[in-house]
Structure formats: C-alpha cells, structure tokens
Amino acid sequence: MNLTISGHHLDVTPAIRDYVQNKLERITRHFDQVIDTHVILAIDNLTEKEKRQKAEINMRLSGKTVHVESVAQDLYAAIDLLMDRLDRQVVKHKTILQNHAHEAPKRMPEGGAEATA
Template sequence: MHLKIAGQHVDLTDALKNYVTEKLGRVDQYFDNVIDAQVVLRHEKFRNSVEVTLFAAGTTIHAEMEDKDMYAAIDGVADKLERQVIKYKEKVTDHHNAENQKRSAEEA
C-alpha cells in the first residue's frame, strides 16, 4: 500500500509518520487490494483531526476522527477504517458465495 501523509498546521515528525503507518498497516491484514491511502493530519486550536481515504480495487473508503490528542484521533480513525474494511469484505464475500450457491443449485 502506498501511503501519502500530509499535515496542516502540524509538524510531521518521524514518530507521527511511523505511528500512522503502523496503525494503517492493520488494514492490510484484512484487505489486500488497497492500492493507495491518503492521510491528512490537522491541528485547529484545541482539537486534532485525522482524515483517511483508502483507494482499493473497486471501492473508496473514507473515515474521519477528531480528538484532543493526535494519537487518540489516529487510533480512532484506524478502528473506523478496520470496521469499514471488514464490513466491505464480508459484503463482497457473501455476494460471491450467494451467486455460486445459486448457480450450483440451478445446475443440479
């Protein structure tokens, strides 16, 4: 997965980049078809927000999270993405299994 990290009003330290890379790496274990990911880290007055867009074969998945702590926002958005990827993968898998079962029943 190609990861592009951008920051608005945030100093992108190596620690932040490594943390984002580590947390978004969890998505790869569920869904291998992720082609590209864009991450935007923002700091505004008293809140931090993280926006992630995953571009995968056949779909685009987007998640946002705001929190007082940047690391907590990254954790939250990683959890949201993980749930969305699992849901999408189950949907695709169930769809294909239903088609195969229908064809098997028609052939028999």
C-alpha cells in the same frame, strides 16, 4: 500500496509517520488489495483552551474508496479512533465481497428435473 501523510497546521514528525504506518499494517492484514492511502492530520485552533486534533483518511481499495474522519483532544487518540473506524469499514467491505462471490450457487435450482419442468 502508496501512502501519503500530510499535515495542516502541523509538521509531520517521523514518530507520527511511524505510528500511522504501524497502525495501517493492521488494515493490510485484513485486506491486501489497497491501492493507495492519503492521510491528513490537522490541528484546529478554535480558542486558546480548546484545540481539536483531526485525522482523516482516504483509502482506495479495489472497487471502492473509503473515507473516514475522527476528532479528539490528542492526535494519537484521533489516529487510534480513525484506525478503529477504518478497520470496521474495510472488514465490512471484505465480507460484502466474499458474500457476493458465493451468492450464485445459492440461487441455482437444486434438481435437474425441476429446472427442466
């Protein structure tokens, strides 16, 4: 898996990089067919008192690209929220793939005599 972590108006420290990598391990436990991942961390300075931390991710899986965004007051909280949302989408994609693979036998006729008649 290729991992790219970048920051807008923010220096990505080794602590933040390690935190994101540790959180992404949970995703790869569920689904190991991840091609590459782009994480963008940003700080939006709206006013002096109101600072918004934004985290977004683009993850290319086999057959799909997943895009998730989250916003919070704290960057670590935004990353946690991002990983929770991403985890739900990856698990949903995995169940769709598994269910799709098993649909064909359900639609086959049960008896050979009924199929020929």
